[in-house]
Amino acid sequence: MGENILEFNGVKKEYKDAETIVVSLNGINFKFIKNSLNLINGFTGSGKTTIFNLITLMDIPTQGNIFLDDVILSGLSTSERTILRRKKIGSFLRCGNLMPYLSVLENVMLPMITNDSKKALKILEVVGLSDKIDAFPEDLSSYEKQTTALARAMINDPLIIVADEPFGDLDDENTLKLIKLLNKIKNKTLFIILSDSDYLKQCFDRVLILKNGKIVENKN
Amino acid sequence: MEIYRLSYKNLRRNSWRNFSTVIRIAFGVVILILLLSSGIGLKTFLKEEQSLTTNLISNQTKQTSNLNLTSKELLNSGVDFVNSTFGLNLTNFQAMGFISSILTNVIYLVDVLASLIFLVGIFGITYAMDMNLLERKREIALLKLMGFTTFQVAFTHLLEAALLGFIGAIVGSILGVLTIFVVNHFIEIISISVILPLWLPILVIILTALLSALIALISVWFNTKIDPLGVLRYG
Numbered sequence: 001m002g003e004n005i006l007e008f009n010g011v012k013k014e015y016k017d018a019e020t021i022v023v024s025l026n027g028i029n030f031k032f033i034k035n036s037l038n039l040i041n042g043f044t045g046s047g048k049t050t051i052f053n054l055i056t057l058m059d060i061p062t063q064g065n066i067f068l069d070d071v072i073l074s075g076l077s078t079s080e081r082t083i084l085r086r087k088k089i090g091s092f093l094r095c096g097n098l099m100p101y102l103s104v105l106e107n108v109m110l111p112m113i114t115n116d117s118k119k120a121l122k123i124l125e126v127v128g129l130s131d132k133i134d135a136f137p138e139d140l141s142s143y144e145k146q147t148t149a150l151a152r153a154m155i156n157d158p159l160i161i162v163a164d165e166p167f168g169d170l171d172d173e174n175t176l177k178l179i180k181l182l183n184k185i186k187n188k189t190l191f192i193i194l195s196d197s198d199y200l201k202q203c204f205d206r207v208l209i210l211k212n213g214k215i216v217e218n219k220n
Numbered sequence: 221m222e223i224y225r226l227s228y229k230n231l232r233r234n235s236w237r238n239f240s241t242v243i244r245i246a247f248g249v250v251i252l253i254l255l256l257s258s259g260i261g262l263k264t265f266l267k268e269e270q271s272l273t274t275n276l277i278s279n280q281t282k283q284t285s286n287l288n289l290t291s292k293e294l295l296n297s298g299v300d301f302v303n304s305t306f307g308l309n310l311t312n313f314q315a316m317g318f319i320s321s322i323l324t325n326v327i328y329l330v331d332v333l334a335s336l337i338f339l340v341g342i343f344g345i346t347y348a349m350d351m352n353l354l355e356r357k358r359e360i361a362l363l364k365l366m367g368f369t370t371f372q373v374a375f376t377h378l379l380e381a382a383l384l385g386f387i388g389a390i391v392g393s394i395l396g397v398l399t400i401f402v403v404n405h406f407i408e409i410i411s412i413s414v415i416l417p418l419w420l421p422i423l424v425i426i427l428t429a430l431l432s433a434l435i436a437l438i439s440v441w442f443n444t445k446i447d448p449l450g451v452l453r454y455g
Contacts, residue, residue: 056365058449079369086367093452097362099226101233111366115222152366 003033004067005159005190006055011064013050013213024050026213027064032160032206037182037191041198042210048194051210052164055192056091057081069159086111090153090161090189094168096145098137098152105133108151123151126185143174147181154189162192167200179203223363223372227379231387234352241348242388245432248341249392249424250399255334257400257416259327342385342431349381349436353443361448374444378433381440385432386425393421 013025025047032038042048053059054066057073066073068088076084098107108120124130127147137145146166153161167175179200182191186205193204201207209217231238299315302308310318353360363373400416 053449058365082364082367082369084367085365089367091365097358099359099362101229106229110223110226111368 004031005034005069006032006192007065007067008051008054009065009067011054011061011066013047013054013059014062024213025054025061028210028213028215030208030215030218032190032192034190035187036205037179037186037203038193038206038208039201039204040192040194040208040210041196041201043196045212046210047213048196048210049164050213052091052162052194055160055162056089057085087113087156088159090156090158092146092149092153092161092163092166094165095142096137096149098145098148100137103134103136104129104140104148107137107148108155111152112155120151120155123154127151127154127181141174142169143177146170146178150178150181154185158189160190160192162194164194165196166193167195167197175200176203223368223376224379226376227383230352230377230380231383234348234355237348237351238384241344241384242391244341244344245385245388245428246341246392246395248338249389249428250396251341252334252338252424253393253396253416253421254399255330255337256420257396259330259334260417260420262323262327262330341388342428343435345381345384345432345435346439348384349377349439350443352380353377353439357443357446357451360444360446361451364448365452370444374440377440377444378436381436382429382433386429388432389425389428392428393425397421 008028008030010027010029011025012023012027015022015024028047028051040048040051050059054061057076060074068084071084073081073084099110102110104124105117105120108124109115109117112120121130121133124133127150129144129147129151132140132144132148135144137148140148146169149166150161150163153163167178170178175197182193183203198209206220207217208215295312295315299310299312302315303310360373364370397416
């Protein structure tokens with residue numbers, strides 16, 4: 001796969017809903033390369049969250065294969081997927097979803113495999129939160145919550161960081177600020193952002209547009 | 221940060237609910253220690269009185285300790301009083317047998333009561349853990365999204381239940397032991413080391429922590445087996 005880190009090959013995902021079968025992804029193909037910032041854009045119901053679930057190994061495809069760093073994910077057991085998720089995949093969601101009773105530093109260190117506070121402090125410095133390490137989520141702005149969640153996603157040096165609607169709670173100014181930050185740190189990992197905000201397209205290295213479970217546009 | 225440190229951190233949340241749980245457990249532990257100590261005290265008393273009666277029969281002239289002498293006089297006058305009041309002709313040995321059987325039944329009853337009150341107190345943990353876990357479904361889903369296994373997430377919450385039980389047991393044991401010391405100061409029947417053996421509070425503390433985790437197991441198991449995707453999507 002060369003520089004490719006993530007590949008979706010004919011991935012189909014169906015959900016059984018009472019008596020009907022809902023097709024969420026309909027045989028999609030794409031590849032993402034290292035150190036890039038990518039956007040998967042689409043309206044609600046287009047299949048973005050399904051892609052998030054598949055990339056984070058929280059779900060498995062009905063058909064097709066997903067490759068992560070040349071490893072085929074289809075044959076992995078639940079425990080193998082859990083280990084891989086912790087080591088190689090970082091993720092964050094809308095509004096950060098931080099633990100309210102933990103400080104910023106503790107939140108960032110929570111998923112850490114090696115208990116190294118120096119590393120956490122360094123990452124917090126990169127995302128611009130050095131002066132907030134002892135603050136609690138309730139004292140943070142929406143932007144700071146998202147950057148804390150981003151720092152937490154980065155803590156185990158994952159191959160991929162995937163974010164589902166990370167700009168949902170941010171105004172335009174802070175959205176652009178966060179994208180600027182992602183562009184600054186993208187040389188360390190592959191970022192995949194799932195969002196319905198199509199005005200952001202020009203800020204990304206690559207944009208996939210999703211509609212009704214199919215990729216309708218794939219451009220650099 | 222170790223995920224298991226969350227157990228300790230979680231104790232600070234819902235402080236009023238956790239405090240009331242600790243108080244309930246502590247109350248159960250106080251009653252357990254008091255009643256078990258009373259039982260142990262009664263058993264020891266019975267053993268001493270049985271040896272006293274044997275002494276009376278085998279060697280009437282043999283001198284016993286001051287404590288036994290007092291008890292002997294007490295027993296003699298008690299039996300004399302019963303015999304004269306009810307027109308009976310009970311010997312000291314027969315009277316001791318009768319008292320023994322009553323006290324043995326009292327000990328059993330006291331043990332059952334102590335266990336029941338203790339269990340009622342400790343079962344309060346199920347409500348606290350149910351409520352705690354219900355409020356934390358999204359956090360549990362997030363922990364799974366971060367790559368923690370169901371076992372790790374469940375163990376964190378079992379540890380939290382054990383910590384609640386442990387704190388409750390420590391508080392209860394301190395209060396129970398203090399009560400026994402105070403009571404023993406006014407009613408000096410028997411040596412405190414006999415009525416309150418060291419193993420009793422230690423055993424109660426370990427047992428309470430383990431039982432708390434065990435009782436919380438069902439609630440923890442069901443709440444951590446959730447589908448994280450459903451929780452993250454629909455809350």
